[in-house]
Amino acid sequence: MKDNEHTARPIVEVRGLRKYFESTRGLLRKTVGTVKAVDDVSFTINEGETLALVGESGCGKTTTGRCMIRAVEPTDGKILYSLDNGNPVDITSLSKEAVRRLRRKIRLVFQDPYSSLNPRMTVFQIIAEPLIINKLIKGTGAARDRVAELLRMVRLDPSLMDRYPHAFSGGQRQRIAIARALAPNPRFLIADEPVSALDVSVQAQVLNLLKELQHKLEGLTYLFVAHNLSVVKYQSDRIAIMYVGKIVELAETEQLFTQPLHPYTEALIAAAPEPDPRVARTKKRVVLAGDVANPADPPSGCYFHPRCPYAREICRTTEPELRNLGTPEQPRSVACHFAHELSLQGIQ
Ligand code: SF4
Numbered sequence: 001m002k003d004n005e006h007t008a009r010p011i012v013e014v015r016g017l018r019k020y021f022e023s024t025r026g027l028l029r030k031t032v033g034t035v036k037a038v039d040d041v042s043f044t045i046n047e048g049e050t051l052a053l054v055g056e057s058g059c060g061k062t063t064t065g066r067c068m069i070r071a072v073e074p075t076d077g078k079i080l081y082s083l084d085n086g087n088p089v090d091i092t093s094l095s096k097e098a099v100r101r102l103r104r105k106i107r108l109v110f111q112d113p114y115s116s117l118n119p120r121m122t123v124f125q126i127i128a129e130p131l132i133i134n135k136l137i138k139g140t141g142a143a144r145d146r147v148a149e150l151l152r153m154v155r156l157d158p159s160l161m162d163r164y165p166h167a168f169s170g171g172q173r174q175r176i177a178i179a180r181a182l183a184p185n186p187r188f189l190i191a192d193e194p195v196s197a198l199d200v201s202v203q204a205q206v207l208n209l210l211k212e213l214q215h216k217l218e219g220l221t222y223l224f225v226a227h228n229l230s231v232v233k234y235q236s237d238r239i240a241i242m243y244v245g246k247i248v249e250l251a252e253t254e255q256l257f258t259q260p261l262h263p264y265t266e267a268l269i270a271a272a273p274e275p276d277p278r279v280a281r282t283k284k285r286v287v288l289a290g291d292v293a294n295p296a297d298p299p300s301g302c303y304f305h306p307r308c309p310y311a312r313e314i315c316r317t318t319e320p321e322l323r324n325l326g327t328p329e330q331p332r333s334v335a336c337h338f339a340h341e342l343s344l345q346g347i348q
Contacts, residue, residue: 009047010082011188011221012068017041017077019063023296035296037063039245041077047187050214050222052232052253054268055242056292061225064242065190068223069106070099081106081188104134107181111193113173117165117180124161127151127180136184150179153216154209171202175209182213192225207235230272233257241265244293244303247322251332258346261325261334263308266344302337310342 019038022031038060045051053061066072068079070091079091081102091099110116117126127147131137137146148158154175165173174194181189191210195203211234214220226232232239233253240250241264249262260266267288290307293299299306305315314337325339326332336342 010044010080011047012045012082012223013078013080013088014044014064014068015042015078015080017064017067017079018075019060019067019072020075033296036245036298037295038067038074041242041245041247043240043247043250045188045221045223047082047221048214048219049238050224050236052224052226052236052239053242054226054229054232054239056227058292058295059242060245060295061227061242062192065108065192065223065225068190069103069108070094071108084187101134104130104136104184105186106188106190107184107186109174109177109181109189109191109194112197113170113177114197116177117173119165122162122164123147123151123168123176126165126176127161127183130180130183134184146183147179150183151176153182153213154179169202170198171206174198174206178206178209178213182217187219188221188223190223190225193227194224195231196227203231207231211235228272229257229268233272241268244295244298246303246335247333248304248335249333250322251326251334252330255330255332256346258348260344260346261332261339261342262304262336263310263342263344264304266346267307269346302335310338312338 017038018040021035021037023033023035024030025032041064043051053064055061063072067074068091074092077092080088081091082088091102094102124144124147127150128143131143131146137143147161151158151161156172156175165176168176194210195206198206210222214222224232224236236253238250238252239256240247241262242248243264249256249260249265256265257269260269271288288307293303293306301317302315302320305311308315320335320337322333322335324331324333
């Protein structure tokens with residue numbers, strides 16, 4: 001869904017989110033430093049929109065997603081969620097019981113469908129569990145009807161609901177996990193690398209299913225966490241690129257791909273597998289030198305400078321701010337001292 005197709009009503013606003021972990025050493029677990037896994041991250045997701053959070057492993061994207069449902073306790077910041085009546089609540093200040101109730105509306109789909117489904121429960125029990133725990137359904141008959149409806153929605157045969165997860169392939173298990181997530185009629189789904197554990201051949205089917213469900217279930221909003229830009233290219237309205245706990249670029253998907261403004265985004269585009277050979281031929285080769293910076297001991301200045309082919313002296317000493325370089329109609333932000341003058345290569 002494109003931005004102009006849905007009302008720009010924010011469903012979630014993340015403001016200045018921080019999650020710091022203490023790093024410890026030795027038997028006595030002496031604190032030796034702080035890992036800034038998520039460091040001053042802000043973004044908004046509108047109702048019916050898909051925002052993708054993309055970056056290499058350890059960039060803080062998964063921690064950001066988990067902070068949003070308090071599966072991980074944030075260190076600082078606000079997460080404003082718009083209730084059904086339009087009033088915002090700050091998820092970070094809710095009681096445990098209120099968070100538990102909110103998890104009917106905000107659901108998580110995990111990366112690995114092999115470990116996220118309890119092998120001792122049938123598909124019926126797995127999908128019906130959130131309905132029964134939250135007292136959203138009465139009686140086994142009604143629960144079976146709802147589970148059958150959900151299985152049809154994710155394109156699985158309802159007659160298989162009494163089987164156990166081991167009888168299903170990886171792609172089918174992820175469909176079961178999606179059906180479970182959708183059971184209490186959520187408004188917001190956080191999909192954490194939902195296809196990265198699947199064979200390439202079934203990845204597209206699960207991605208298409210998620211897209212189809214968003215069209216069908218009006219207003220369903222996604223936060224899509226991924227390490228690979230090609231996975232989110234056709235999936236998201238906007239993309240936020242994260243590097244060492246911070247957002248370094250946030251733009252509409254098409255704009256980000258055709259005209260990246262941050263050198264890290266350019267490198268991720270170049271590294272993303274491209275199924276279309278015509279596009280693959282025109283891609284510039286940008287090799288990302290070195291490893292991702294250590295969040296416990298990040299470099300001075302711009303965290304990306306040791307890997308950036310465009311780095312200059314100021315990059316080593318001064319951290320660039322995330323600035324809006326877009327228009328009021330099409331805002332986009334980037335954290336690079338030279339974003340206005342670099343001519344970076346994207347793809348069509
Ligand atoms: Fe590269 Fe400098 Fe921009 Fe950082 S600020 S991305 S080092 S050019």
